[in-house]
Amino acid sequence: MAAILIPDNVISCNGVGINCYMITNHNPNKISLPSVREGDCIGVTIHNTNRVNISANTTQAEQYTRATVNGNMGTVRVHFYVDDKCAWQNLPLNFQSWHAGQSGKADKNGSEKGNSCTISIECIMDSVSGEVDLKARDNAARLAAWLLDSYGGELYTHNYWCNIRNGRTGTVDELNMLDDGYKNCPVFIRPKWEEFKELVESYRNKTGQARYFVQVGAFASRENAENYLAEVKKDYPEAFIKKA
Ligand SMILES: [Zn+2]
Structure with a gap:
């Protein structure tokens, strides 16, 4: 059995345990890595990816992190994988990540900004309403709220960046919800996008106190x-x- 990764440290954000395991520090297979972000962060992009078979001693997010380290995730490199138990952080937050593009399509209209300027979360789910899936979604909402409180910006779907690439214009949420003929991501969260946004909002810093x-x-x-x-x-x- 493949060895489970040991995080360098574990921190808690809005009640979610974040296992910090930066592939910028752990890269035994010399996979290609994104570079440091040059501009300011403009928000958080939410994705869904499906659950996979895992052994009993680990979690989905660790499995995806290990798959990344082992070079099995193609060109996908995200900041966070989130499951029903916890999150794994793969990239420092001052790094770009690779998640918003469309393979085989040139990025002529700026969707590259999704990669270069947003923090990426892959929420691991299999349905819109199962108990485990709702817990994963809740963890993603808690993490997104913490990131938005800390770094500011907007909440984006993967669809948003495909629509930008297609030259579409509109408000952030119009493009978050607009079908782009290619992606439906986050596939389990997007059908209830307003509900998810309200969930994120419920976890924002509401104390009224300055940070x-x-x-x-x-x-x-x-x-x-x-x-x-x-x-x-x-x-x-x-x-x-x-x-x-
Ligand atoms: Zn996606």
């Missing part, structure tokens, strides 16, 4: 900032870079 951030450095060079961030993250995994 205070402490700046620990300022750099003229992005590279120097990245190097310092790597140090800070050893003690504060949620540290991030903001371009001012």
